Amino acid sequence: MNKLIRFLQNYLIIGLPLVVTYITLTNIGLGKFMHDVLTHYKFIWSLMGFGMIFWFVLLILFLISLVLIPSAREKTLKRLANLQERDEREQYITGKASRTAYISTLSLMILFLFFSVFTLSIYKNPPEKSANGRYTLSMGVHYTMLSKSDVHSRSEGTALFDTTDIFPSTSTVILILLIWQLLAFNLAARREQRG
Amino acid sequence: MPRIEGKLAIDNCIQPLRIKRNLTQQDLADAVDVTRLTIIALEKGSYNPSLELAFRLANFFKVRIEDIFFIK
Numbered sequence A: 001m002n003k004l005i006r007f008l009q010n011y012l013i014i015g016l017p018l019v020v021t022y023i024t025l026t027n028i029g030l031g032k033f034m035h036d037v038l039t040h041y042k043f044i045w046s047l048m049g050f051g052m053i054f055w056f057v058l059l060i061l062f063l064i065s066l067v068l069i070p071s072a073r074e075k076t077l078k079r080l081a082n083l084q085e086r087d088e089r090e091q092y093i094t095g096k097a098s099r100t101a102y103i104s105t106l107s108l109m110i111l112f113l114f115f116s117v118f119t120l121s122i123y124k125n126p127p128e129k130s131a132n133g134r135y136t137l138s139m140g141v142h143y144t145m146l147s148k149s150d151v152h153s154r155s156e157g158t159a160l161f162d163t164t165d166i167f168p169s170t171s172t173v174i175l176i177l178l179i180w181q182l183l184a185f186n187l188a189a190r191r192e193q194r195g
Numbered sequence B: 001m002p003r004i005e006g007k008l009a010i011d012n013c014i015q016p017l018r019i020k021r022n023l024t025q026q027d028l029a030d031a032v033d034v035t036r037l038t039i040i041a042l043e044k045g046s047y048n049p050s051l052e053l054a055f056r057l058a059n060f061f062k063v064r065i066e067d068i069f070f071i072k
Helices: A002-027 A030-036 A039-068 A070-081 A088-117 A127-132 A170-194 B014-020 B025-032 B036-044 B051-061
Strands: A118-124 A135-141 A158-162 B010-012 B069-071
Touching: A002 A039, A002 A070, A039 A070, A070 A170, A088 A118, A088 A170, A088 B036, B014 B025, B014 B036, B025 B036, B025 B051
Parallel strands: none
Antiparallel strands: A118 A135, A118 A158, B010 B069
């Protein structure tokens, strides 16, 4: 199993520049030119395309293996998280830094959860309804389990401010959490190391 | 039974013992199977070792634990 994981790691790392080149060339429109016009590049271009598909399939397998196989997770993510546990002091530092990262990430996740379920909107009322005031402030709590629904105030006016418009996408939230956790861990570990 | 409150300020004499034996920090680190950074932290007093490491240090220097570690 370890050999397979090592093969996947090496293939993904070695193939990365090719995949980036392929995607860049395709995005700037050069890919179609190379495929259509330069006939002797056609084969290489098609081969690169298949290589890229294979690379992404292996990437998916690798990411699944990280979740399911503890040894793969240990080897790969230890490097990413910059975990050093050569002796008891480093294990102690890792423990303290993990605690800090866990607590701070938990607080961030609670904040994100709050902002994802809480809605606040300020609407400017249409002239025909301005008898009740010029603005409508609406607050609510909304939780959806499967996907982000289009939650907006039922007010008919022009939206001046709506929290549903400023909340980041799921990918952004996950990226923020990932960066936050890595930073929190590394900063705490550095602080501990300085004593 | 007497209660000890707060964090104890523990000091050690690892550095004098090491210098007395003409050892580098790396030599001592290798002898007790830790990194040089741990020896630095121990000598600075910024890290209190586990009981196991304290015993290893005491065995290495051929002294008792309380001859190395003491309360300030």
